[in-house]
Amino acid sequence: MRSIMNLAYVSVWIGLSGTVILYNKWILSYFGFPYPIALTMWHMFFSSCLAFICIKVGWVQGVDMSSQTYMKAVVPIGALFAGTLWLGNAAYLYLSVSFIQMLKALMPVAVFGVGCALKTETFSMDTLGNMIVVTIGVAIASYGEINFVVIGVVLQLLSVACESTRLTLVQILLQRRGLKLNPVTTMYYIAPCSFVFLCIPFAFIEMVPLYSNLMDGKIVLDFPVFISNAGAAFALNMAVFLLIGKTSALTMNIAGVVKDWMLIALSVLLFHSAVTPLNLGGYLVAFGGVCYYNYKKIQAMQAKQAQAVAAKAANVEAPLLGTKGLPVSTK
Template sequence: MSQSAYMQHVVTYGYTVLWIFLSAVVILVNKYILDFAGFHFPIALTLSHMAFCSAVATALIKLGFVKAIDMDNTMYFNNVVPIAALFSGTLWLGNAAYLYLSVSFIQMVKAQMPVTVFLTGLLLGTERYSFRYAANLVVVAIGVGTASYGEIQFDLLGFTLQMGSIVTESFRLVLIQLLLQARGIKLNPVTTLYYIAPACFLFLCFPFTFIEAPKLFAATDLQVPYGLISLSCVAALALNMSVFLLIGRSSALTMNIAGVIKDWLLIMLSVLLYGSPVTTLQLFGYGVAFAGVTWYNIQKIQQTSPPPAAVLTQEKSDDLEKQPLVQAGGKN
């Protein structure tokens, strides 16, 4: 292997490690803020992320470091706004689930993502029914159901919130294919944040005004963890950038392997740092779901040979902000 090729591999693995690290930081810090630090306001936390990302992206574009794309108002409202609305729901519901569920269990539930993406694709016409795919996804659903049954601290509200986040994320991914990619609109992380983060912020203002604002402003003894919130904002922004870098350099297989390592790492860290109980039945159920997801992804890769970004649209998503708001490539 030449020195140049060796360095290319080193850089790719470096990006992979960076993505795994930042994913873990975002998820674990958000969990700590919302649960252990006593700041039980997931919408407010998400609003801070969107405000920070909007400000940084706007500054980069207005100062000329990144060029904006040509997008008129009609295209923006018809194509971008619906995706931003769904992403707002994904962020809100997913962050809210941290109030009720452990990080380890949430990672197990997220194995359900390929099932909902496939069903949403069937509903909106981007997928064609395949008995082989359907059988794999039944295995995934059984595995997630078993893991849920084995969860000692199962909370129906938290589970419902997390499943709601997965459903909105699935519709978002399919709409990206229908509304953006079909029209040849390609957004890098900065332009994605520039166009979508402000819309997300506005959408989130409505539930914040009626649900959290009265409690937040009425609280007299609330200790706001400004330092941790700032860390979460910076980590979320950096994570979007790292995913874009990784997509451009890695293969579908690399992304799958990295995703598996990240999921198991987060389950382990949740147990070690937060004392989350994990039962044998849960691990067995997650193992079944993991096997189904892995085989499903292998079949997809073999059938379509998609670009690296395709794996991210099928892969179970890890925090709500672990991926770019809009993927750079196609789903299939």
């Protein structure tokens, strides 16, 4: 029964993730709304409103958080979350969905690098060699990309850097403080913060041209499209936290491999993205490196669980001893 539920969580996440990625690509590149900051701001505003309603109405239990914790933990995470979404959406203006998924294979490399720098990951030559293989594979895929646009690649790499740093800070700033946020409370605190941070680049980059095009009638806001898009984005955020909470981050990483191949295929079918043999060859190298990385993570997790079970069994079997080595009465 548990396996069936885990499969359901994974399937929902893959479906929603693919939907949001393809939906965002369509809106930004084909629908005629090339404003990634505005789109991301709309997602954060929509998520903030829904989370606020869920908590204030009492559908979801809120979490008490001091202003000091909010400023030290939530604010930096919210800033990085804003950067991840904005830069990732902006990359869709220049690159195909298939190539972006190939670039996202660098996420374990970035997480490992940031984790080693911030002492959340243990450095090893074996892992370093694994990360080099992944990097080489992505480099080959990039070399074989027909529609290689430098600014698009830079934007996506910056998005990966923001996301890897955010994931590491979540572990340091939230988990170590003992804060347990459910999906709704996470969006309740982080989405408004991300919205505020997004207002800064929006004011300098998109506000004037967006307003001008709206006034000239060059852009028409189709509310069903934007509401359904934001609803899908909110549901995806819920699915991410649900998947990690009910299974593990490692499960999501492994499911992500399946999702990437699915999106590459859908990108070719729906948007006619050009994928060359060198693209696929390089990605296969990176894919192999990512699979090996996940395999080693599974081994480490199983070894840790085995040690915990053995330690628990030893504690149960060992007699309770006093200070002089005599059994202590448990009466």
